[in-house]
Amino acid sequence: METPPRRQVPLPWLKPAVFVGALVPLLGMAVQASRGTLGADPVATGLNRLGLLALIFLLASLASTPLKILFGWTWPIRLRRMLGLWAFFYASLHLATYVGVDQRFDWPVLWADVTQRKFMVVGFAAFLLLVPLALTSTDASVRRLGYRRWKALHRLVYLAGVLAVVHFLWRVKLDIREPLIYALVLGVLFLVRVVEAVRTRRAKARRAQAPSVA
Amino acid sequence: MRWGPAGSDSNENALPSVLVKHTVTPPPASSEITPEPLFHRRREFIKKSALFAVTAAGTGGSLLALTGGAPEPKAAPAPEPAPLKVLGRYSTEETPTKYEAVTHYNNFYEFGTDKTDPAENSGTLKPRPWSVAVEGLVKKPFSVDIDQLQKWFPLEERIYRMRCVEAWSMVIPWNGFPLADLVKRCEPLGSAKFVAFQTLLDPVQMPEERTHLLDWPYVEGLRMDEALNPLAILAVGLYGKTLPNQNGAPIRLVVPWKYGFKGIKSIVKIRFLETQPQTTWALAGPSEYGFYANVNPAVDHPRWSQATERRVGEFARRKTLPFNGYADEVAALYTGMDLKKLF
Numbered sequence A: 001m002e003t004p005p006r007r008q009v010p011l012p013w014l015k016p017a018v019f020v021g022a023l024v025p026l027l028g029m030a031v032q033a034s035r036g037t038l039g040a041d042p043v044a045t046g047l048n049r050l051g052l053l054a055l056i057f058l059l060a061s062l063a064s065t066p067l068k069i070l071f072g073w074t075w076p077i078r079l080r081r082m083l084g085l086w087a088f089f090y091a092s093l094h095l096a097t098y099v100g101v102d103q104r105f106d107w108p109v110l111w112a113d114v115t116q117r118k119f120m121v122v123g124f125a126a127f128l129l130l131v132p133l134a135l136t137s138t139d140a141s142v143r144r145l146g147y148r149r150w151k152a153l154h155r156l157v158y159l160a161g162v163l164a165v166v167h168f169l170w171r172v173k174l175d176i177r178e179p180l181i182y183a184l185v186l187g188v189l190f191l192v193r194v195v196e197a198v199r200t201r202r203a204k205a206r207r208a209q210a211p212s213v214a
Numbered sequence B: 001m002r003w004g005p006a007g008s009d010s011n012e013n014a015l016p017s018v019l020v021k022h023t024v025t026p027p028p029a030s031s032e033i034t035p036e037p038l039f040h041r042r043r044e045f046i047k048k049s050a051l052f053a054v055t056a057a058g059t060g061g062s063l064l065a066l067t068g069g070a071p072e073p074k075a076a077p078a079p080e081p082a083p084l085k086v087l088g089r090y091s092t093e094e095t096p097t098k099y100e101a102v103t104h105y106n107n108f109y110e111f112g113t114d115k116t117d118p119a120e121n122s123g124t125l126k127p128r129p130w131s132v133a134v135e136g137l138v139k140k141p142f143s144v145d146i147d148q149l150q151k152w153f154p155l156e157e158r159i160y161r162m163r164c165v166e167a168w169s170m171v172i173p174w175n176g177f178p179l180a181d182l183v184k185r186c187e188p189l190g191s192a193k194f195v196a197f198q199t200l201l202d203p204v205q206m207p208e209e210r211t212h213l214l215d216w217p218y219v220e221g222l223r224m225d226e227a228l229n230p231l232a233i234l235a236v237g238l239y240g241k242t243l244p245n246q247n248g249a250p251i252r253l254v255v256p257w258k259y260g261f262k263g264i265k266s267i268v269k270i271r272f273l274e275t276q277p278q279t280t281w282a283l284a285g286p287s288e289y290g291f292y293a294n295v296n297p298a299v300d301h302p303r304w305s306q307a308t309e310r311r312v313g314e315f316a317r318r319k320t321l322p323f324n325g326y327a328d329e330v331a332a333l334y335t336g337m338d339l340k341k342l343f
Helices: A014-035 A042-062 A064-071 A075-102 A107-116 A118-135 A139-145 A147-154 A156-171 A177-209 B036-067 B099-104 B117-124 B146-152 B179-186 B224-228 B280-284 B327-334
Strands: B131-136 B142-145 B156-163 B168-178 B194-199 B219-223 B233-238 B252-254 B267-273 B308-311
Touching (some): A014 A042, A014 A075, A014 B036, A042 A064, A042 A075, A042 A156, A042 A177, A042 B036, A118 A147, A139 A147, A147 A156, A156 A177, B099 B168, B099 B233, B131 B146, B142 B146, B146 B179, B156 B233, B168 B179, B179 B267, B194 B224, B219 B224, B224 B327
Parallel strands (some): B168 B308
Antiparallel strands (some): B156 B168, B194 B219, B233 B252
């Protein structure tokens, strides 16, 4: 007997696997929190880890195009939306922990944070930029907006990435080695895109100049 | 085990049973034979499951490694420090922070910048033998062994609040003696207006001193009248035990009305000076850390508020008090000073 021919999804295990992997740090934190092993200041530990996870996923989602440019890999692009949504998820938890657990909804303090403290301003701005991107992450949104407009909107992610790294850099008291690594990664990812854009433009210009061969 | 869909028992390839002669080794019923496409799909399934597991574990594991969430092997417990004999005064009634937190949540950049680094890495510090040198504007400079120095003064217990400039706090039962007692014994000259303290400079014992993170060795200082205030102590123990390495063994400064970074650890040198010394954090970030560094909820750190703090072990924040609640004892030292400028 014949099985009906199925449309083969390439690497069908990839997305669910990354999804499960993305949950691991959250589950780890939940276990540590319930056992009281999240360090002497669990609020600070939780806040830092959630923020770092948001940044990692943001950079991972920004890495998919450069990986395609460099190595011709297309699989990261299929993960991009999910990675971006994980970044938004962890950024939301990070913000919620700060507002609800750390500051206990102390609105005057929170207002002072977003009006006076530049490191808070950039962090909050990065989060706000992610909101419309998460809201328009569906296929339906791409159709509704039209691909060009949708793509233009989603370019905000570059700014969000820069702001998130600056937020990290400004937060640390003195030892900026760790945030510098993330800044460096972001810089390399941008560099790859810029170099590629310049190359494409030159190639186009050359083709335009060359006498057309019918 | 069958991999075929339900109903594949009625396989059309099955021969009518009458034609089948039972041989010595009966072949498996054809219904038991996995059809070839399914056979391949099974291998494919196993392969994909393995790839799934490896990818999920790899993703999860990398995230844990990057964010420090990986379960860490419990380090061997440090040897129990020796008990000390103490008397008490000037102590707060507040509940002391757990010994475990006091000794595993530290800022001691000579051993790393994570809060848990000092407890993990300070095993290289050798707090004995240890001597402290007294230099500068004194009648006669000298050097004294730590055990000798400890015998000069009776040890007291001081349960003090400790407020870090990073907006967290603890309550720590210190064991030590008034700094004023040592200052008097040093016989400073009339021209001495400041006291400077210096931490050990030895990258073998303090590995992070190989980096250029701070301008090593760590230096802190007090105005002479601050040093003579009875609240200022030199601690050689906590919780009735010898000071653990990560808390600044064998001897450290405790000035509870100032931010924690003023409490210089593992002191090897005390100098009496006419002019204000250059102190480590004030050099590293002059706009963020001042020489005085008095706890002051009204003067924010340029990057965060100093109005509240979280007591380690608690969830809700509490209000930060001027001079960390020691205003009655020390506010008079600063009358007429603009503490917004001289933060």
